[in-house]
Amino acid sequence: MSTPVPDAPTASPRVRLGRDVVVLGVIAFFVMVGFGVVVPVLPVYARSFGVDNTLVGAVLSAFALMRLVASPFVGKLLDRAGERLVLSVGIGIVAVSSGLAGLAETYPQLLLLRGLGGIGSAMFSIAAMTLLLATTAPSHRARAIGFYQGGFLVGGMAGPALGGVLATISLTAPFFFYAATLLIAGLVGVVLLRPARGRTSTTSTEPPVPFAVVLRDIRFRAACVASFSQGWSSLGVRSALVPVLVVEVLKGTTAWTGIVFAVAAVAQTLALAPAAKLVDTVGRRPAMIGAFAVAAVTLAAVAFSTDIVMLGVLLAVYGVATAFMGTAPAALVGDAAGGRGGRPVAVFSMCSDLGAIAGPLVAGLLVDTTSYAVAFGSAGALLAVSAIISLRLPRGAAPTPQTEEARPGSPGRAS
CATH class of the missing domain: 1.20.1250.20 (MFS general substrate transporter like domains)
Incomplete structure (x- = not known):
């Protein structure tokens, strides 16, 4: 293990x-x-x-x-x-x-x-x-x-x-x-x-945390808001509107959509390992604040891209931010839920699905009635809200099993 x-x-x-x-x-x-x-x-x-x-x-x-x-x-x-x-x-x-x-x-x-x-x-x-x-x-x-x-x-x-x-x-x-x-x-x-009987988990001493307790934990709440905003922005607005933006605004071919998405995916993949390490060693709080703030600015700026190169650069930066956004919120769910968190993980997943379903619909409506800037701005605003809520997260690096067990009032403290 x-x-x-x-x-x-x-x-x-x-x-x-x-x-x-x-x-x-x-x-x-x-x-x-x-x-x-x-x-x-x-x-x-x-x-x-x-x-x-x-x-x-x-x-x-x-x-x-x-x-x-x-x-x-x-x-x-x-x-x-x-x-x-x-x-x-x-x-x-x-x-x-x-x-x-x-x-x-x-x-x-x-x-x-x-x-x-x-x-x-x-x-x-x-x-x-x-x-x-x-x-x-x-x-x-x-x-x-x-x-x-x-x-x-x-x-x-x-x-x-x-x-x-x-x-x-x-x-x-x-x-x-x-x-x-x-x-x-x-x-x-x-x-x-x-x-389960043959598993020797390093977190096996963590008792299940009552779901009502998890719901009151700021770490879980921040993770759920982050999950919704990321579902809205990444799975919804970016996936739905960038292909249309490339063809109708930047006058590129559909092939360019695949290229800029590939660039973003490569950037995210390269950043994933160092991002995950920083989330563990430096802490969830700075990763959440920094990544969601950067993502908010870059995704809102996508609507103002003047050419394919600028769009590719912005999406690459957004891809690096998503490396942090994909690891820190899920780690917060684990921190809040303790050793077993089926229901918290389900709620966390539902938040992302809600964002992914609502994001394209609302963004499409905003493009039809206002502009691309407002549609991408809606995603940027939600990402900024996640960064602001993350200011309330506890400071410090991720807890070790020993410190988590010893911390008074810890939701995952062993009895």
């Missing part, structure tokens, strides 16, 4: 991540490779059923909507069945639904299967994050999260390229490939993840 760090958190720059963390990172890679293969062809595949653009959008939204609907139940399911079983079943649901989507004969069948995939995705993602937080010491929690998210990022960069090749074979080939990668991920989880 994870090796405890010395008394001085900054004394040892190298931290050995536990076996479960490495396995979860591998699973994340295979899941995201398959997801990245499907995403570019899904709108075209849905259109092949003869539906209009609104119904094409419904297929894209069904996945996120069912994730949101299923999340509250997943937290309770984790308490009964455990993370390993819920994670494996969730991946299995997405695998089967994706394979069947490639065989769909009607639009309603495709819509239903994508919705089922969203339920499985909620089960997998919440179980994986809960397991990750439960089996990692607070002093290197962000580094474990960074490794896990690195699997997603690398898989996400490889997936679309493979999807383009598979799409030349047929529009359904990516769905079968996605099912295959998910089956591999599920097998990796079943075989290599330790059952």
Whole structure:
């Protein structure tokens, strides 16, 4: 399992991540490779059923909507069945639904299967994050999260390229490939993840924190606000509006959209490891304040880009900020929830899904009624709110297991 760090958190720059963390990172890679293969062809595949653009959008939204609907139940399911079983079943649901989507004969069948995939995705993602937080010491929690998210990022960069090749074979080939990668991920989880009885977690002495106590913790509240604002800005506004901005305002081709997104993804990937280390050693508070403030300014400035180069630079800076934004809030959830946090992780995930669903809708309305500057400014304002709320976070580096246990009134203090 994870090796405890010395008394001085900054004394040892190298931290050995536990076996479960490495396995979860591998699973994340295979899941995201398959997801990245499907995403570019899904709108075209849905259109092949003869539906209009609104119904094409419904297929894209069904996945996120069912994730949101299923999340509250997943937290309770984790308490009964455990993370390993819920994670494996969730991946299995997405695998089967994706394979069947490639065989769909009607639009309603495709819509239903994508919705089922969203339920499985909620089960997998919440179980994986809960397991990750439960089996990692607070002093290197962000580094474990960074490794896990690195699997997603690398898989996400490889997936679309493979999807383009598979799409030349047929529009359904990516769905079968996605099912295959998910089956591999599920097998990796079943075989290599330790059952709860065989797990020796460095945080096993942390008792479960009552959910009502977690809700009152400023660390959890700040993390949820950050999750919502990031879902709104990254998954919503940036993904929905940047492609349109490139074509309609900057008069570029759609290929340039892929290039600037790739630049941002590379910047985020390169920054992930040092960002996670800083979150653990310097502290969650400065990472939250600095990253969300920088993200607020750069994303608001995207609307004023005068050419593709300027847009690429701004998105690259935003990508570096998202390396911190992806690790610090999740680490705060683990700090607040203690050794087991299924329900807190579910609520945290729901906040991101809400932002991802509402962000594109509101941003699109703002572009139609006002301007791109107002639409991107809405995302910047929410990111700035996260930075301001983070001013209330406790100072100092991440707690070690010893200091967390000894701290009076600590939510995770052992009894």
